[in-house]
Amino acid sequence: MRREFGRLAWLVLGPAVLASDPTGALTAPTPVPFETPAAARPRIVVTTDPELDDANSMIRYLLYASDYRTVGLVYASSAVHWSGDMKGTRFAHADREYSKPGAVTCPCTSYRWPTGQLHIDRAIDAYAKVYDNLKMHDANYPTPDYLRSIMRWGNTEFEGDISHDTAGSDLIRALLLDGEATPVYLLAWGGESTIARALKSIEEEFGNSSDWPAIKARVSAKAVIVPSGHQDDTYVDYIRPVWPQVRYLERADGVPVGYGAQSQVSVGDAAYYSTAWIRTHVLERGPMGALYRGWGDGQQMVPGDTYDFFGEKGQTAQELADAGFVVWTPPQETGSFISEGDTPTFFDFLGNGLEGYRSATPGGWAGHRMTRDDQERMAAMYELFMKDPGALTKLPRRPEDPFVGAAQRDFAGRLAWSTASSFGAANHNPAIKVQTPAFVSARPGQTIRLSARASDPDGDAVTIRWWRWKAADDYPGSVNISRADMPDARLTVPRDAKAGQVFQILAEATDSGSPRLSHYAKVLVTVAP
Numbered sequence: 001m002r003r004e005f006g007r008l009a010w011l012v013l014g015p016a017v018l019a020s021d022p023t024g025a026l027t028a029p030t031p032v033p034f035e036t037p038a039a040a041r042p043r044i045v046v047t048t049d050p051e052l053d054d055a056n057s058m059i060r061y062l063l064y065a066s067d068y069r070t071v072g073l074v075y076a077s078s079a080v081h082w083s084g085d086m087k088g089t090r091f092a093h094a095d096r097e098y099s100k101p102g103a104v105t106c107p108c109t110s111y112r113w114p115t116g117q118l119h120i121d122r123a124i125d126a127y128a129k130v131y132d133n134l135k136m137h138d139a140n141y142p143t144p145d146y147l148r149s150i151m152r153w154g155n156t157e158f159e160g161d162i163s164h165d166t167a168g169s170d171l172i173r174a175l176l177l178d179g180e181a182t183p184v185y186l187l188a189w190g191g192e193s194t195i196a197r198a199l200k201s202i203e204e205e206f207g208n209s210s211d212w213p214a215i216k217a218r219v220s221a222k223a224v225i226v227p228s229g230h231q232d233d234t235y236v237d238y239i240r241p242v243w244p245q246v247r248y249l250e251r252a253d254g255v256p257v258g259y260g261a262q263s264q265v266s267v268g269d270a271a272y273y274s275t276a277w278i279r280t281h282v283l284e285r286g287p288m289g290a291l292y293r294g295w296g297d298g299q300q301m302v303p304g305d306t307y308d309f310f311g312e313k314g315q316t317a318q319e320l321a322d323a324g325f326v327v328w329t330p331p332q333e334t335g336s337f338i339s340e341g342d343t344p345t346f347f348d349f350l351g352n353g354l355e356g357y358r359s360a361t362p363g364g365w366a367g368h369r370m371t372r373d374d375q376e377r378m379a380a381m382y383e384l385f386m387k388d389p390g391a392l393t394k395l396p397r398r399p400e401d402p403f404v405g406a407a408q409r410d411f412a413g414r415l416a417w418s419t420a421s422s423f424g425a426a427n428h429n430p431a432i433k434v435q436t437p438a439f440v441s442a443r444p445g446q447t448i449r450l451s452a453r454a455s456d457p458d459g460d461a462v463t464i465r466w467w468r469w470k471a472a473d474d475y476p477g478s479v480n481i482s483r484a485d486m487p488d489a490r491l492t493v494p495r496d497a498k499a500g501q502v503f504q505i506l507a508e509a510t511d512s513g514s515p516r517l518s519h520y521a522k523v524l525v526t527v528a529p
Contacts (some may be wrong), residue, residue, distance in 0.1 A: 011493050020328040031221035034183045036068070040359060041140070042349050043074035043186055045172055047154055048120065049081040049190030049231070050112075052293055052301055052310060053259070053341035055119035057189065059292050060343055063414035065147070066140035067351035071175055071184070073120050073147065074154040074168035078190035078231035080307075083156040084110030091158045097307065097326075112303050114154075122150055126287040130418035131264075131266070133451040137417040137426065148352035151220065154194030160232040162197040176219050183250075185224045189342035191232030195225060196239050203242060212451040220245040228342040249357065252374035253471055254347060254367030254409045256398075257340040259329045263393040266400040272408035273337035281412035281515070286419040296334035310338050317390070328389045352410070353520035354506075355430065359523050360439075363504065365407050368472035373411045402467070404506075409515040416515070427513030430456040432464065434507055434521040441528045444497045450481070452521060466491075469504040475527075477501060491525065499529040 007198030034441040036042045046061065048054045077083065079096055090099070090107035098106040117125075127134075128144035135141045155161055156166025165173075172195060175184045186195050199219070206215045230236065239246060246297045256264050262273035271277055275294075293299060296313030309315075309325040313334050315484035317327045332338070356364025363369060384391050413427055420426035435451040442448050454462040465482045468491075475497055483489045491505060503525040510518045 001096075012451045016140060020225055031217040033247060033359070034181055034221045035356045036182050038124055040182065041067065041351075041432075043070045043071050043175070043180075044185045044187060044346065044349060046070070046176065046187045046346075047072075047074040047168065047190060047192075047194050048077040048187075048327040048342065049076055049078040049156075049342075050114055050118055050301060050489065051078070051081060051190070051302055052308065052491060053339035054189050055123070056292055056338065057257075058119055058123040058129055059126070059288055060411055060414075061283075062147070063134075063288060063411070063418065064346070064350055065127075065142055066134070066138040068346070068349045069144065071170070072148060072171050073124075073151045074171065074194055075118060075120065075152070075156055076154040076168065076188075076190045076194045077156045077161070079157055079159050080231070081112050081190065082110060082159050083113040083373045089158075092161055096159075106502045112302050112305055112307070116461070122291060123288075124148055124151070126291045129287040132149065133418050133420055136423050136427065137420070148276065155197050160193050160234050160237075161195050162200050162234060162238065165197065165201055166194065168194045169197035169201060173201050176202065176222055182222075183247075184222050185226055187342075187345040188227045188231070190224060190228075191234060192225065192227065192230075192239065192390060193232055193234045194203055195223075196234035198484075199223070199239060199243055204238045215245075217245075219243075223247070224227060224249055226345045228345050232418070249348075250370040251344060251348065251356075251363070251367035252370040252443045253404050254344045254379065255345045255365045255401065259339040259341065260392055261339070262332060262337055263330070264395070264398055265404060266397050269399055270406040272404060275333050275335035278337050279335055279409075281408075282415060285412075285415035288418050290414050294335050295457040296331045330390050330393050347407070349464065352429075352518070353426075361524065363404050363469070363472040369467075401471070406510075409518060412515045413517050424458070427460070427515065427517055428457045429517040429519045430454050430462045430509045430511045431459070432507055432509035432519050432521050432525060436523050438521075438523060440523060442493045442525055443528050444493050445495045446493050448493070450491055450492045450505065450507070450523060450527060452487055452507040452509075455521075456511050456513075458511070458513055462509050463512075464481075465508045465510070467506055467508065469506055472504045473502050475503060481505070491528060497527045499527050501527045502525075 037472040075447060088109055090109055092106040098111060101113045124144055124147050131144055152168040152171050154166050176198065198295060202219060206212050220243060226249045227307035254510060262270045278294050282292050283294055295310060297311050299311045300308045305325060306326050309320045315331065317331055320327050348364040355361045356366060415425040432452055436449065440448055450466055452464055454464050456462050466481050466489045468479045468481060479495055480492050480498050481489055505523040505525060507521045508518055510516055
């Protein structure tokens with residue numbers, strides 16, 4: 001019945017340009033990518049393995065559940081976490097961490113997979129305890145029962161296994177075949193095997209039918225993979241060769257929230273990862289904060305896991321190694337930030353005004369569009385990290401980041417919502433409205449009037465700051481914004497700017513509440529001939 005319903009859903013084929021050769025034969029269609037309507041929230045599926053950073057990312061994700069439409073929460077495998085098939089089948093993949101000295105030796109029946117309640121379940125249970133508080137601040141928060149209803153088990157048995165359907169792949173498949181003409185953003189916090197299986201299931205059913213070109217085009221227009229790195233081989237081996245027009249949304253230089261982030265950011269930004277800040281604004285903030293893992297908390301993902309030494313308190317790297325741990329990232333201050341390595345996959349979907357997931361306004365707290373240079377730079381850093389985990393702490397710190405403080409204070413603000421007994425007991429983000437058109441075309445030398453107005457639901461004072469996000473646009477030089485700290489400012493397009501270059505100009509409103517919260521608006525200026 002499921003297969004027949006899927007076929008009926010394709011009576012309306014959606015936007016696809018069907019091309020013909022000179023003989024009149026139908027050739028492969030070119031999909032027109034779907035976009036989330038302006039007034040709608042994006043549809044998101046999270047696939048996640050039980051790594052520590054996934055667990056922390058899930059806490060932040062649910063605190064922002066009002067900002068998007070979560071349509072799936074799926075357990076998945078990766079190169080470093082797989083559950084096994086419970087039949088005693090032994091598995092190993094060449095060149096994985098378990099082949100390194102000091103690690104568990106595989107083939108294994110499972111690898112670093114905890115038993116019992118897992119991180120999605122735990123996070124929803126904590127969310128349920130604070131749901132009544134959260135919904136006072138935003139009515140769009142989904143109920144805990146709804147979140148539980150969309151929780152599934154995906155392809156967890158072995159790394160990269162796409163040989164059979166699972167409840168998780170079936171859910172993704174149904175979303176990609178439904179009648180809604182909006183994207184389905186598929187967040188891959190672990191490997192992409194459950195996503196790959198959903199696509200392969202569609203190919204197996206429709207691949208030999210006359211409808212296949214149009215079906216494939218529509219699915220390609222809907223599916224958007226947002227990866228947290230390549231954590232298995234299924235994208236390279238299956239998705240990219242068979243589904244080359246499925247969008248793959250990668251970002252570079254976003255707010256650092258991975259392992260060792262406090263060693264990468266500026267000294268000023270590092271305060272937002274410190275023991276004092278994490279304790280005050282996260283760990284002591286109700287059930288959601290108490291679930292968050294900090295250094296030296298005495299916990300382990302799986303008992304005896306030689307890669308998980310984060311619960312150990314006050315030991316040096318050498319002492320940890322002597323105790324049998326594989327020390328792959330330097331120890332940090334007890335109680336400080338560990339990691340939310342998968343949070344960048346949803347940073348651009350937060351309702352902070354940046355709308356970084358949209359193709360017309362790319363970039364936000366997750367960073368800017370990834371270029372080939374970014375990929376090569378990140379690959380080189382990864383190679384350095386694999387040779388010497390401590391090497392990253394020896395690199396020069398990044399300059400002060402324009403988003404780190406705002407993102408971390410916003411996280412603290414959401415945790416404050418979760419413990420506030422009334423709307424007035426917590427701070428809320430200001431609103432900002434730009435009176436300048438969001439998309440402007442201007443000639444070199446032309447001056448543009450920038451105008452914005454802000455308000456605050458709590459009656460706090462609000463400041464407006466205009467600034468150019470140079471990392472996200474493609475003009476290499478400087479840009480003059482006069483009166484940048486006023487609601488009305490002026491931007492002069494440099495005379496040497498070339499036609500087609502785009503400037504990302506942000507209006508940032510920040511209130512005087514505690515914690516100070518921000519909201520943004522974008523003006524994209526394209527240089528005209």
